[in-house]
Amino acid sequence: MESVSEGEPAVRRRPKDRKAQIARASADAFGSQGYHAVSMEDIAARVGITPAALYRHSPSKYDLFRDAVLGLGQLLVDATAFADDRDDDDPAATLRMLTAALADATIANRTAGGLYRWEARYLRSEDRVLLAEQLRVVNHRLQRPLLQLRPKLTSSQRWTLSSAALSVIGSITDHSNQLAAGEIRLVLISMAADVLAAELPASRRRTAPRPEPINVGPEAGMYEHVLYESVRLFYENGYRNTSMEDIASAVGIQASGLYRSFPGKADILALAYRRAADRHSSDTADALSRNSDPEEALDDVVDEYLGRVMEWPDLPYVYYTERHNVPEADLRVLETIESSTMDAWARLVTAARPEMKIGAARYAVGAAFALTVDFRRLFARDSGPESVATIRRLMEVTLLGRPVKRRR
Structure with missing residues (x-):
């Protein structure tokens, strides 16, 4: 066997798994920081x-x-x-x-x-075409046994359920709540099974009207107009591809005027996040104050949350995709608000579903939120009242394992 002489530098060999x-x-870098920041x-x-x-x-x-x-x-x-x-x-x-x-x-x-x-x-x-094909393959594999078990489902319903199951499973990448891996596995499998077995709302000629998306103009004042146009641009172009000049142009003012009110676009992003987090927290508190029954309160908080999503559908997507661009000090405050609100929802879930532990309930809440964020992907062709009723049913089933019992 050859030996390395004393004082002779050892030869560094490239690890066999360097590519991996x-x-x-x-x-990991792109997942935690986003494409443009890496x-x-x-x-x-x-x-x-x-x-x-x-x-x-x-x-x-x-x-x-x-x-x-x-x-x-490809892993999927x-x-x-x-x-x-x-x-x-x-097939089961x-x-x-x-x-x-x-x-x-x-x-x-x-x-x-x-x-x-x-x-x-x-x-x-x-490359987007390749990714879409990968996801199509996975959805079809879920749909084949689902069709055997539920032959009366339409093609659209099968796609909704398989996509919702993927959304529920993928929701753990949206938050960092801690739970043992075995418990996470069990709760994900259980929620996916509940979603795939969900009875979707029957199509009706007359459905309750959905909240119309807001359209904020200059008459609302510069502050509201800036927040609205910023979120729209962040959604359409991405945070990194949107400049303060772009925002100023959308609002109809000079960039210098925008800078006098907002130090930079990171501050505008943080304000939009804080607005969303505060409203969600406040809506949850209001619903809790109106209802002593946990299931009725959960019914109300889901209604309030979905209403906000439908009013400003760009915001949830931006909220999840661009959070790594929020300044650290603002992010700490946001995480406090988010954690508090998620805990309030989770306590409602455990009160209405005593067999579920609080840790698992937090994952159910995160999965329900993910469904609303994925709303446009799930219902790209139809964002009308029936789709809102469907997403609501999927949220209920994710949270409770069944639809909410409606009040008479």
Whole structure:
């Protein structure tokens, strides 16, 4: 055996798993910081190599980003591939195995798992097509046994339920509530099963009108107009691709006038977040003050929350996608408000559903919120009253395992 002479430097060999290390570091970086905030230097530092060495593995940040997003999509495809080879004489077992496999894959990649949900808009068109195909494959695998179990479901209903199940499972990437991995797995599988078994509201010719989206103009005053136009631009273009000049132009003022009132766009983003968090907290407190029965209170808080989402549908998406751009001091306050409000919802869930522990209830609440954030993806072709009734039913089933018992 050759030995290294004393004083002779040891030869450093590239680890065999360097490619996997880079892929993991890229996914974690993009997942936690967002595409635009991450640099090649950031990823290289996470791996423990120089930027020059990283460039030898990948020619650009975009290539790493694309590989990270499509790699996560492929994980879901691979995790569910077994279903293609099963003789479906037991579709219920196949469906359970599929949701368990998806839950396991998501738990194992929780830090980066939200990447395909929140940052995929930055993919180039050809890569978005590839991601859409990956998700189509996973949805079809869920829908095959679902169709055997529920043959009367329409194609649209099957897509709604399979997409909602994926939303519920993926919701753990939206928050950092702590729970043992085994307990997370059980609650995700249970919620996905409840959603897939949900009886969707029957279509009616006459449905209750949904709240109309707000349209804030200059007559509301500059403050409200700036918040509204900023969120719209952040939703359409992304925070990083929106400048103070863009916001000023949308509001109809000079950029210098905007800077006199707001130091920067991060401050505007923080104000929009604080507005949303405070309203959610206040609506929850109001509903609790009106109702002593926990299920009636939960009925009210869901109504209030959905009403806010429908009034300003851009805001929930921006709220989840751009939070890493909120200044740290503002983010700490927001997290306090969010945690308090989620706990209030979770206590209502455990009061109405005593068999559920508070930790699991927090995950159910996070899953219910995720359904509303994914509303436009779930109902891209129809955002009318029937779709609102459907999302409401899915929220109820996620929270309680069944629809809310309506008051007479």
